Amino acid sequence: MYISKIKLKNFRNFSESELVFNDGVNVIIGHNNSGKTNLLKALSLIFDNNTSKKLTVDDFNQSISDFQNPPRIDISAIMKQSEKPENENKEDQNTVSTWLLDITPPYEAMLTYSFFLPDQELEEYEKELEKLSKSNPTVKDYWRMIKRKFIRKYISRIYGGRLELNNRAESEKLDRFDFQFLGPVRDVEKTMFTGRNPMLKEILDYFLDDDIAKNDKLDEDHKREEIDKRENQFYNDSKAVIDLLKRRVEVNSILEYSSDTGASLGGKPKFEGEISESELLSALKLLIENKTGITIPATHNGLGYNNLIYVALVLAKMQMDCSSYVGVENAKVFPMLIIEEPEAHLHPAMQFKLLKFLKENINQEKQVRQLFITTHSTHITAAVALDEIICMYVDDSDTLCVSYPGNVFDLTKDEDRKSKAYVERFLDATKSDMLFSDKVILVEGLAEQILLDCLSEYENKPLVDRHISVVNIGGRYFEHFLKLFNFDKKDVFKKHAINRMVACIVDSDPTRLEDTKWKKCFPFEIKEDEKHKGIADNVSSLESDKSSNISIFCNETGKGKTLEYDIAFENPDCKLLITDSVIPMHRKIIEQIMDNYSTASFKSLKETPNVDADVCNLLEETGWDEDDKKKGIVAYHYFKAVSNAKGEHAMQLEYNLRKNLESDKPVSFNIPTNFNEAITWINGLSHD
Template sequence: MFISELRIENFRGYGEGSDALTLPLSAGLTALVGENDSGKTSIIDALRLALGTRDQESFRVDDGDFHHPAGGGERRTEIRIRCKFEGLTAGDKAAFAEHLSYEDKGTAKSVVLYLNWKAIASVAGSRNRRFTTIETRSGAAGDGPPFDQGARTLLCSTYLRPLRDAERAMSAGRGSRLSQILQHTREIKDNGTPYDPAQNPPVDPRALTVLGIGDFANELLKTHVGVNSARENLNDRYLAPLSFAGSKLQGRISVSGARGEDATRLRLLLEKLDLELRDESLPDTPANRGLGSNNLLFMACELLLLGAEADGFPVLLIEEPEAHLHPQRQLRLVQFLQQKANELRDDGQKIQIIITTHSTQLASAIALENLVLLHGRKAFPLSSTRTKLEKTDYAFLSRFLDVTKANLFFARGLLIVEGDAENILLPTIAKLIGRDLTENGVSLVNVGGVGLRRFARIYLRKEPLSDSVIGIPVACVTDLDVMPDCAPEIIGKVKPGDAWPLTKDRKWRAVKDFTTPQLAEKKAGIKGKASEQNVETFVADHWTLEYDLAFCGLAKDVWVAASLAENDDKINAGKIKSRDVIREALKSFVAFEASAATPEELATRVYGLVLDVSKPTVAQYLAALLEQRRSSRTPGGLVSVLPSYIVSAITHVTTIPGAAPPAGAGAGA
């Protein structure tokens, strides 16, 4: 059995009607990702309220949990949370027989279970005292019979809070979580034989049950000389003088839990145990009590219980499992969670694990199909039935969606680029034109020239009308890769005066290979691969980023940056000063500019120098030069000499989609 759908109404940021949350879930592992305040914790807390938790920790509804609509509407007075369970086993059907629903699924009937949890806020008494009534009923519309306490107990979840005190939970003490876990494990309940007072001492004390060990220890203590002496001293010298005639006070020393019901005795004994982590290669060193290691120990124990139980609903809710773990530990953890979610218990069920995370390590390691992106108080599962990703896209992204790219799941805007130059330059350009990417919560993802549209399609919904559109603006920045007609000879594609090879025999293209309509069609085709909903592709106006920067008005800056990159090793070795390189570059550019017959030739010759050195190094120097000229060039002045597609792309992700670009920017591509 697993939760296949969760619906939340009027709980915190989630409203009702179209503002309610409907979240489809699958068996196995599900990770909720998204920026802060996107509603991840509210989902976990809704499940805690509806299902209850095994630790029996008190979790009450307060006034702030009732939804307060934006715009000044009155706070709602009724929270509704509905869980739909599918994949019921024979044992589940028997346990919840009176609560089951039967739904059409093709030609057959599907047996499902609905749990409807409702909190109703009321005001009573002359002092307007508020109180909350809780109802839990079955049925798709909440019109079935109420769940009794026994049925509710079978649905309890295991919950691990984000800032959990794992050391306290695993330490000895009253009500310790370790004792609760051990008490219900099969290993504790099913192993050993009871202690027999007639056979004292037992043949092998190690073969006793935990209760048997307690009873045997109690028998040893009763006959211990030191314990008996202390007891007699206490009774004769201290309690006897305090007693009344005919009512003599007597002290008795025994192991805690020596009397009473077996379940109580077992709990009291287990509360004396604690669990420590040690390095097996260093057994005599002090226990390892680091926060991260204790977290792993805590999660391992909870999964031990969930995997070994013979009844109950196996669901584990973890907020931020990455807490206190270094990156490699995080990767090991997610591998472990996925493994446990795929294992069958003895009752034929699998553990359903739902986590929230802000970790790019976890987000990159979990299968894309198992992620749910939260944004704007809406949930967007990234499964193949919901996105426009193809099967091949999922296979590709499983290989290339690494830690650095996984920051896209936590962004308020996304800029996808194809190279290091864009990755280095665009943040600087955005800041200089007054649209700082960091201030706007924009992530920049460099896909390295492969799969740009595959990454963009993560944000495209297959059914946007019914499923909503993800409100995160995404800009894909790509080259046109059509060089001016003067370029092949300048950059050495052909020798001066030679005929060009046929187009079928070369990979490069120039302007004269296209008619004007054909060139427009090529650009439209590139844009059309990922330009819908809130995803937009911005194509270079002419050729590549560096060429377009030089062509539009930054030829001198790009030339100087390329000259610095050409001398980078000498500059870093102290053999030459950067100011001397800049001085010579400015001199050569004056002569160079005068000799260029057209703007296309000038820009091509500048780009030719870039091609002869390292593009990322050129970008680093160019970013520094633009920063240095910040005081002498206004944002509007910089915009006027930038390629329009770059300005439009930055504008798209730093404002709401469709906003007009800053004054001076072109129409964009």
């Protein structure tokens, strides 16, 4: 059994929403105020017996505008039979038997939390509504009236089965669900340091003599016999300690006044006592032993490590609560672990290790049947399968949207199976950022990723202000990642995509046919009478992925190649481009061309010492105008000068460009057209 779905109506930012869950791990991501915390609160209202079921006016969805009937909140959780037999517990169906919606396998059951004004208060509500309506009230006035006169009269109920039947869920069956919630800010010190804490003491008591309980060589009778021996041994040893204490205490001195007060007439007072194993557990303190063997109090341990220890204690408690230790009737049937922002206090490696452990132990040792995690951490999303990710976000119309990235692929098609495998393999912590951002720009390489934010500032359209992420996909593999965003609400697969603006900036990289192979070339090498492609093959194939939220940007002038080439072509006399990573033999050539560029003709620039004559001849044979031919000389030599150190060069160039922006008299710098268009489009502006 697992919680397969939750439906929320009129609760906080959920007007009327539905989320589908996985049988096992559910990692819920999204930017701030998308509703992640509210979702966990909704689950707790149904399954957490320690959560107050009373809500306030602020817990209603504030978009409600019809007050003819008192507003109400309904939250329904659907439990479904697991498709994995090993995930089914023999008590599952018995627990939900009276809440069933469908008894045919796989069975489904439903629990609904409702918060509403009871029928006996409706007459009074109608009277107040009528009085208020005479004063031309606003929505705010209605809420104020409910807050002042009715919210205290609201009641909460948990119903089992179909809501219209109003069948109250049995409290003893609700108790079979174990809802363990770990919030982002946890005062773990109060929970873990001494056995006096009820939770830790109970865990210690449960694991007492666990070595015998797990000894497969002993049957149950022999296990009980061995445990009895230890208990008797403890009793005898502890009695000796108590007797020693009694001998050391001078009882007569303490009780010398008992005869004077007349207390001794009722019998002579004396001291006796014994101590149980459970009582002595309270004396234990949690210490941390480091690699050198030195022990320190847990209070001196790092907060991150203490949080991991706390998680271990919670898992131990969940195991205990599912065992016969608490009694057959009291044992939990469905333990679930809910963690909000596990990245709190944990560095990336520890986040990865924690999640790996939780994934491996799901449904093991009866610890956790279902795991819910909300996170902002790209390291956590990189550690889970795509199917385990649920993305919550608010679109441009302020509508709450839910996407399931793993469901966008049609696995009956080879192409989609390949794409899903590729995305899961390469969706690392850096690329996972695309799942969190408001908008995304996908680029081919590291140089574009390093430079793009700075280039946007030259256009006075900084990406960081709009929460736009630039993601380097490490090649021309756009089509795989675009499936995550190619949204179409009418398509059975695309409806699960993330409806978010995505710009793809693609190198034009022209090619020409040499013998029987297509080879990359410079734009000036292309001749009209030979077979060639003015832009890369993937550009035309990506056009089919264009939609209202996806756009492709490529230099289609017939004079472009890559970012480095295009930047030099647009800035042929800008010495900001010359960085320390420029190959020395090219540096002098570029500097000489730039020095003379504005005054010299193409013919004169051809005569620059060490300029590639063959390239100049090819440029001369094109139909380009004089200025473009001159630009071609600079762009070619600049491309050659930085092609072996693109990443290092991009970092140095970014530094030069930012320093220029901050100067009192910045040098003019032109951004390649396709970059400018992408920046404009992603900012929601027209680039026509």
